[in-house]
Amino acid sequence: xxxxxxxxxxxxxxxxxxxxxxxxxxxxxxxxxxxxxxxxxxxxxxxxxxxxxxxxxxxxxxxxxxxxxxxxxxxxxxxxxxxxxxxxxxxxxxxxxxxxxxxxxxxxxxxxxxxxxxxxxxxxxxxxxxxxxxxxxxxxxxxxxxxxxxxxxxxxxxxxxxxxxxxxxxxxxxxxxxxxxxxxxxxxxxxxxxxxxxxxxxxxxxxxxxxxxxxxxxxxxxxxxxxxxxxxxxxxxxxxxxxxxxxxxxxxxxxxxxxxxxxxxxxxxxxxxxxxxxxxxxxxxxxxxxxxxxxxxxxxxxxxxxxxxxxxxxxxxxxxxxxxxxxxxxxxxxxxxxxxxxxxxx
Ligand SMILES: [Zn+2]
Numbered sequence: 001x002x003x004x005x006x007x008x009x010x011x012x013x014x015x016x017x018x019x020x021x022x023x024x025x026x027x028x029x030x031x032x033x034x035x036x037x038x039x040x041x042x043x044x045x046x047x048x049x050x051x052x053x054x055x056x057x058x059x060x061x062x063x064x065x066x067x068x069x070x071x072x073x074x075x076x077x078x079x080x081x082x083x084x085x086x087x088x089x090x091x092x093x094x095x096x097x098x099x100x101x102x103x104x105x106x107x108x109x110x111x112x113x114x115x116x117x118x119x120x121x122x123x124x125x126x127x128x129x130x131x132x133x134x135x136x137x138x139x140x141x142x143x144x145x146x147x148x149x150x151x152x153x154x155x156x157x158x159x160x161x162x163x164x165x166x167x168x169x170x171x172x173x174x175x176x177x178x179x180x181x182x183x184x185x186x187x188x189x190x191x192x193x194x195x196x197x198x199x200x201x202x203x204x205x206x207x208x209x210x211x212x213x214x215x216x217x218x219x220x221x222x223x224x225x226x227x228x229x230x231x232x233x234x235x236x237x238x239x240x241x242x243x244x245x246x247x248x249x250x251x252x253x254x255x256x257x258x259x260x261x262x263x264x265x266x267x268x269x270x271x272x273x274x275x276x277x278x279x280x281x282x283x284x285x286x287x288x289x290x291x292x293x294x295x296x297x298x299x300x301x302x303x304x305x306x307x308x309x310x311x312x313x314x315x316x317x318x319x320x321x322x323x324x325x326x327x328x329x330x331x332x333x334x335x336x337x338x339x340x341x342x343x344x345x346x
Contacts, residue, residue, distance in 0.1 A: 001179065001323055005029050009171040010155045013100050015067035015148035016084050016203040019043050021100075022063040026174060026197045033182045034195075044211040046196040047178060049185045053192035055338030058217035058298075059180060059329065060208055060287040061173025062201030062224070065166070066311055068092075068127065068149035070099065073140050077133030078111065081149055083124040085202030091312050092127050093117065096152035099131070099143050106131055106142050107152055151313035161319040162244065168315040170201065172305050172322060173223040180223075180329035189333045201287050208287035212294040219260055219299050219342065222288035223325065225317070226251075226278055226304035240278040242306045245318040247273060248325040251302035253280035255292060259342040260301045267332040273324050278304065299342045303329070 008029075014022035023045045030037045034047035045063070066085035073079060079099075083089070094112035098105050111128040119126070129149065133139035155165035165171075177195040184193055194215045199207035201224075212220055229236040230243045242249050248268075250261055268275050283289045288300040305325060308316040 006175045007155060009175055010165045013150050014064050015150060016064040016200050018148045019063045019199045030178055040210055042207055042210050043199045044196050044207050046194050046211060047181055048194045049181060050192045056192035056215060056217045058212055058215045058220045059177035059195040060198050060222050061177040062170040062287055063174050063197040064199055064202050066202050070143055070145055070147045073136045075136050077135050077139040079129040079139055081127050086311055088311060089122050089124050097129060097149050098152040099147050099149050101143050101147050153313045162316055164314045164316045166313045168307055168317055169225045169310055176223045176325050179326045183326060183330035184333040187330055187334050191336050193333050198287050205290035208290040212291040216295050217298055220291035222286040222302045224286045224304050225307035227310060228306040228308045231308045242276050242278060244306050245320050246276045248328050249276045249278050249304040249306060251278055251280055251284055253284055256301045257299045257342050260299050264332055267335050268328055271327060271331045273328050
């Protein structure tokens with residue numbers, strides 16, 4: 001596993017709509033390993049092996065992350081924002097943030113006081129950023145309306161093989177699909193495979209729609225993160241027990257053909273990789289939901305990496321889950337043949 005590539009992905013900023021820095025990291029890295037790397041008009045980066053083979057599998061990990069966007073400047077130089085994606089407002093006060101402007105990054109502190117911290121229902125409209133400006137004019141000169149804001153946090157390696165960072169959702173998915181494509185090529189996969197770092201998953205899924213409409217895969221697999229249930233205040237009864245270090249998590253749900261999951265299970269068994277399961281009652285809230293609705297309909301499934309503290313500045317995962325997921329996907333891609341039938345019967 002190339003941790004350097006992973007850490008480059010985590011350092012890059014990619015609030016939905018501003019994923020280009022992440023896309024560039026993927027593009028430069030995958031040029032060395034894929035047969036072809038393409039960028040489309042919305043910024044999806046797709047790496048492909050065996051491009052001439054008509055039977056194609058598409059893997060998707062989303063390059064975008066949740067965050068904020070600058071909306072307004074106040075007297076005194078404070079900056080107001082609106083949310084991008086499903087943020088926890090309460091995770092912002094007292095935190096350092098980074099605003100990516102056309103002229104480069106500008107750093108700030110999010111206003112905090114006792115009244116803010118006692119307001120359990122605080123809205124994103126209450127978030128104010130102090131960039132060190134004394135006047136509205138000074139702030140306006142440094143930052144523009146629409147500039148994206150992220151937590152100014154770094155990844156850190158924790159005990160064992162655990163790592164904390166912002167934006168593991170879903171930079172880890174991007175990492176996994178690209179590393180799986182590399183490994184499948186090394187292991188001699190003969191089918192066509194496209195791995196896409198999609199844009200916009202946290203807000204509208206448009207990236208996955210553009211990409212899958214273009215790739216026209218026979219099967220699509222979204223690689224995302226899911227809630228680990230082995231940390232405090234979690235409930236395994238909600239959608240299944242998921243442990244850090246317990247292995248890749250396969251989704252079961254009404255839109256997911258059982259035959260696709262059975263193929264993944266067979267590959268996992270052959271590689272002696274333990275799977276965990278989660279259940280979605282309807283949509284999976286991943287790029288899988290979007291990819292399945294392209295062309296004449298695409299059979300899909302979702303494979304997730306267990307993650308603690310999702311959508312926070314300090315998400316935590318285990319690298320063994322990441323490694324196992326890469327191995328599993330590469331094995332699956334090598335086991336597949338274009339004669340496979342994914343119908344439930346007949
Ligand atoms: Zn995600």
